Amino acid sequence: MPKVPGLLKGLGVTFAAIVQTTKPKRLGGGAATVQYPHVKEAPPTRARGVIALREENCTVCMLCARSCPDWCIYIEGHKEKAPPRRAGGKPRTVSALDRFDIDYALCMYCGICVEVCPFDALFWSPEYEYSEPHIADLLHDKSKLGLWMETVPEAPELEVGADKKKK
Amino acid sequence: MTAVSDRRQLAYIASQAADARVNVELETEGMTLNIGPQHPATHGTLRIVARLDGEQVVSADPICGYMHRGYEKLTEVRSFPQVTTLVNRIDWLGSFANEVPFILAAEKLMGIEAPPRAQYIRTILFELSRIANVSLFLGDMGVQLGALTAVFYAFRDREYVLNQIEAATGGRFHPNFDRIGGLKDDLPKGWIAETRACMDKMRTFCDLMEDLLVGNEIFAERTRGIGVIPRDVALSYGLSGANLRASGVDFDLRRDQRLPMAWDKAEWKVWTHPDGDSFARYWVRLQEVRESTRIVDQLLDSLPSGPVMAKVPRIIKVPEGEAWVSTENPLGEMGYYVVSKGDTGPFRVKIRSASFNNIAVASWVLKGTFVPDVITILASLYFILGDIDR
Amino acid sequence: MTTLAVVIPYWGQSILRSLGVAAAVLLPAGTAVYVYLFKMVSFMQSRLGPMEAGPYGSMQLFAEVGKFLQKEDLIPRGADRRIFKLAPIVVVATVFLVYVPIPFGPFAVFGSYDTGIFLALAVSSISVLGILMAGWSSANKYSLMGGLRAAGQLLAYELPMVLAVVGVVIQAGTLNLQGIVAAQHSEKIFGWGGIGYPYVVTQFVGLAVFLIAAQAELTQTPFDMPIAESELVAGYMTEYSGFRFLLFFIGEFAAAGAFAALASTLFLGGWALPWVSLSNHWMNVVGPLVLFTKMMLVMFVIFWVRFTYPRLREDQLQRFAWKVLIPITLANIVVTAVVKVVF
Numbered sequence: 067m068p069k070v071p072g073l074l075k076g077l078g079v080t081f082a083a084i085v086q087t088t089k090p091k092r093l094g095g096g097a098a099t100v101q102y103p104h105v106k107e108a109p110p111t112r113a114r115g116v117i118a119l120r121e122e123n124c125t126v127c128m129l130c131a132r133s134c135p136d137w138c139i140y141i142e143g144h145k146e147k148a149p150p151r152r153a154g155g156k157p158r159t160v161s162a163l164d165r166f167d168i169d170y171a172l173c174m175y176c177g178i179c180v181e182v183c184p185f186d187a188l189f190w191s192p193e194y195e196y197s198e199p200h201i202a203d204l205l206h207d208k209s210k211l212g213l214w215m216e217t218v219p220e221a222p223e224l225e226v227g228a229d230k231k232k233k
Numbered sequence: 234m235t236a237v238s239d240r241r242q243l244a245y246i247a248s249q250a251a252d253a254r255v256n257v258e259l260e261t262e263g264m265t266l267n268i269g270p271q272h273p274a275t276h277g278t279l280r281i282v283a284r285l286d287g288e289q290v291v292s293a294d295p296i297c298g299y300m301h302r303g304y305e306k307l308t309e310v311r312s313f314p315q316v317t318t319l320v321n322r323i324d325w326l327g328s329f330a331n332e333v334p335f336i337l338a339a340e341k342l343m344g345i346e347a348p349p350r351a352q353y354i355r356t357i358l359f360e361l362s363r364i365a366n367v368s369l370f371l372g373d374m375g376v377q378l379g380a381l382t383a384v385f386y387a388f389r390d391r392e393y394v395l396n397q398i399e400a401a402t403g404g405r406f407h408p409n410f411d412r413i414g415g416l417k418d419d420l421p422k423g424w425i426a427e428t429r430a431c432m433d434k435m436r437t438f439c440d441l442m443e444d445l446l447v448g449n450e451i452f453a454e455r456t457r458g459i460g461v462i463p464r465d466v467a468l469s470y471g472l473s474g475a476n477l478r479a480s481g482v483d484f485d486l487r488r489d490q491r492l493p494m495a496w497d498k499a500e501w502k503v504w505t506h507p508d509g510d511s512f513a514r515y516w517v518r519l520q521e522v523r524e525s526t527r528i529v530d531q532l533l534d535s536l537p538s539g540p541v542m543a544k545v546p547r548i549i550k551v552p553e554g555e556a557w558v559s560t561e562n563p564l565g566e567m568g569y570y571v572v573s574k575g576d577t578g579p580f581r582v583k584i585r586s587a588s589f590n591n592i593a594v595a596s597w598v599l600k601g602t603f604v605p606d607v608i609t610i611l612a613s614l615y616f617i618l619g620d621i622d623r
Numbered sequence: 624m625t626t627l628a629v630v631i632p633y634w635g636q637s638i639l640r641s642l643g644v645a646a647a648v649l650l651p652a653g654t655a656v657y658v659y660l661f662k663m664v665s666f667m668q669s670r671l672g673p674m675e676a677g678p679y680g681s682m683q684l685f686a687e688v689g690k691f692l693q694k695e696d697l698i699p700r701g702a703d704r705r706i707f708k709l710a711p712i713v714v715v716a717t718v719f720l721v722y723v724p725i726p727f728g729p730f731a732v733f734g735s736y737d738t739g740i741f742l743a744l745a746v747s748s749i750s751v752l753g754i755l756m757a758g759w760s761s762a763n764k765y766s767l768m769g770g771l772r773a774a775g776q777l778l779a780y781e782l783p784m785v786l787a788v789v790g791v792v793i794q795a796g797t798l799n800l801q802g803i804v805a806a807q808h809s810e811k812i813f814g815w816g817g818i819g820y821p822y823v824v825t826q827f828v829g830l831a832v833f834l835i836a837a838q839a840e841l842t843q844t845p846f847d848m849p850i851a852e853s854e855l856v857a858g859y860m861t862e863y864s865g866f867r868f869l870l871f872f873i874g875e876f877a878a879a880g881a882f883a884a885l886a887s888t889l890f891l892g893g894w895a896l897p898w899v900s901l902s903n904h905w906m907n908v909v910g911p912l913v914l915f916t917k918m919m920l921v922m923f924v925i926f927w928v929r930f931t932y933p934r935l936r937e938d939q940l941q942r943f944a945w946k947v948l949i950p951i952t953l954a955n956i957v958v959t960a961v962v963k964v965v966f
Binding site for chain 3: 248251264266288375378379380381382385386389445446449451452454455603604605606
């Protein structure tokens with residue numbers, strides 16, 4: 067014959083949950099549900115939502131395309147002649163970026179490309195609402211990646227005890 | 234903490250005998266039942282071919298491989314940071330814990346150690362992924378037994394832990410935060426205070442699970458004395474983690490092994506249970522979650538300051554050699570055997586995952602049980618398919 | 624026959640009765656589904672439940688009905704077609720029949736029989752056949768196991784239910800449900816007639832056993848081995864989809880309403896309010912509302928228990944029914960009979 071108290075305590079737990087959920091918000095109640103899309107939670111600053119490209123910093127070094135585990139970054143560039151830095155010097159060759167596509171259908175959101183870029187051309191942004199009905203539209207080209215730059219937040223302040231020196 | 238009573242065991246044996254008598258009298262043919270690979274109860278695509286006699290299982294063979302993703306082959310053509318990313322996805326619920334033994338093996342080959350702050354933060358994140366993983370188990374066991382509300386509390390309270398992991402690393406499920414030589418980044422401001430609050434919430438969750446399930450008499454009826462794995466069988470099958478500790482073996486790699494991590498900087502206890510039944514496995518994991526919250530609290534209090542990355546070259550070429558590192562992951566003992574030929578990537582990685590060995594005992598322990606008990610036992614062994622199949 | 628201002632021919636009355644039964648069955652079932660299945664269980668699990676279909680998700684049930692109606696009618700290849708199609712109809716029809724003897728007011732009753740409660744219990748046990756038919760004809764091993772488990776379980780829990788009711792019958796002195804309501808209304812507890820004499824006061828053991836047995840008859844947790852979601856997917860209902868599944872669904876909640884109505888009538892006083900006379904014609908309108916409220920309270924307990932507890936294993940279920948519940952109810956009958964004779 068099973069003892070009763072444990073069974074009653076279980077009922078008490080679920081009843082307390084009903085009370086907690088139906089209590090009005092100002093008394094500290096409410097469900098754990100966030101009713102998206104009417105209410106949107108803000109992701110943390112470091113959340114890996116989408117990758118943004120700052121085109122002027124990119125030198126077409128191809129490090130990001132090479133280090134991507136999925137090989138989802140497509141880069142094409144060409145070399146151009148630029149005027150010399152000082153009068154009387156040789157003309158310089160600079161790389162110009164023709165195509166920089168990231169295929170978000172393949173992207174693993176690992177962040178290796180952002181980390182490996184030596185010129186700070188790639189940034190993380192917490193934006194996540196860019197799903198498309200057609201999978202081909204998930205290939206974001208240079209201009210779209212440049213638009214994401216507007217959503218890139220400032221890097222968060224670090225905790226106490228962290229080394230102040232930035233790499 | 235009582236041992237399974239003899240009366241309960243006798244009752245179970247009596248009901249098995251009664252069922253067998255009916256089967257003999259009716260002289261029915263046995264039935265072969267495929268539990269899975271598509272099934273709500275197997276945590277993923279596991280297939281168990283069970284030969285039934287009435288409601289009793291005559292033999293049960295687990296067949297895995299439906300989720301094999303070819304990890305060890307994938308690692309042959311990728312560099313160390315890329316492998317770190319991939320390896321997150323083996324045990325996807327406690328994902329930071331998968332990166333750590335791999336990175337430690339690479340650091341062992343290079344002969345470097347991460348700075349103390351990095352070791353502490355690594356341990357804290359490791360324990361956070363343990364809490365995230367095992368708290369889901371606490372709710373999931375309820376679902377397998379029919380108590381649907383338990384898993385919702387687990388998901389709700391686990392969100393706090395995932396939010397903390399996301400605030401620090403940027404990814405809730407796949408942090409990809411460990412690097413050879415330390416960590417990718419330091420913690421953001423306010424993280425320590427928030428994580429302390431989160432640990433309080435997880436302790437409340439553990440008390441909730443205790444009231445809802447552990448104290449429940451029906452739960453006790455369904456799990457006590459079910460799926461008893463004696464100590465020697467557990468050791469011979471290579472069980473690890475909470476499964477082993479629930480059979481009475483006092484073995485925890487966090488304490489019994491010297492690794493460059495911060496477990497020895499905190500006071501904590503290894504929980505064991507003498508029974509070896511499904512209830513013991515649940516109980517041990519419940520206590521382990523509580524213990525993990527205490528470890529995190531202590532490490533947060535004593536977190537040293539300093540850099541989080543050692544001096545490593547930009548392009549890391551790991552010197553030639555072989556290294557094996559295993560850690561006490563949420564699911565059990567997980568280890569990596571890394572063979573390097575001096576490249577930027579490993580030559581060969583062998584992944585020893587805990588669930589693969591844990592599921593091997595299924596064919597032994599499921600013999601003679603009833604079909605509902607099959608579900609209970611599989612739930613209590615707690616495997617993740619990604620961990621079995623890799 | 625009640626006297627109204629208008630004379631309605633017999634066929635008109637039959638149509639009214641059929642519509643009335645449909646309303647009496649579907650309204651509590653629908654309300655129970657919304658309030659308890661969608662909302663209460665959601666609040667228990669710290670979530671909100673359906674909120675988009677209609678204000679606070681009130682139209683969700685209609686959306687679901689619409690969804691089920693437009694699904695493909697699948698019958699598995701190896702299934703016994705005729706029995707497969709008949710099974711949900713058997714289950715739903717028996718549930719409708721249980722509502723027939725339940726009184727909703729002094730004259731608002733579909734059929735007043737002298738053996739009312741006996742009829743209700745007998746008819747409710749026919750649904751076991753429907754479940755067995757569904758399990759067997761589905762050509763699916765999981766459904767078969769669910770059906771077999773259901774057969775054993777439902778037969779086992781019929782007995783405690785009937786025996787729990789016997790105590791009430793002894794106290795009331797009649798099997799007629801209208802008579803039982805009248806007895807609860809008119810009698811007094813130790814000379815005080817304030818709330819009448821709902822039999823829950825003395826038959827609390829009977830009410831508890833009745834509710835436990837009802838939980839088992841409805842195959843709800845902790846007795847939901849036949850459906851056991853995590854093992855058998857959906858037990859005997861696995862192969863049913865679309866309208867046929869909708870019939871099972873309605874049958875399940877209508878049966879919950881039926882047992883709740885029986886429990887309210889037998890133990891809580893039924894449609895009668897103690898301070899209102901039994902023959903007051905307004906009770907034909909207010910009575911159903913009163914009974915509905917009591918049914919909601921009983922169903923709250925049924926669903927509260929359903930979503931909190933894990934399930935018992937089949938042999939533990941059977942042991943509980945045969946070795947625990949039946950001796951308790953037999954003792955209850957003996958005590959009731961002795962007290963009735965002595966006092």
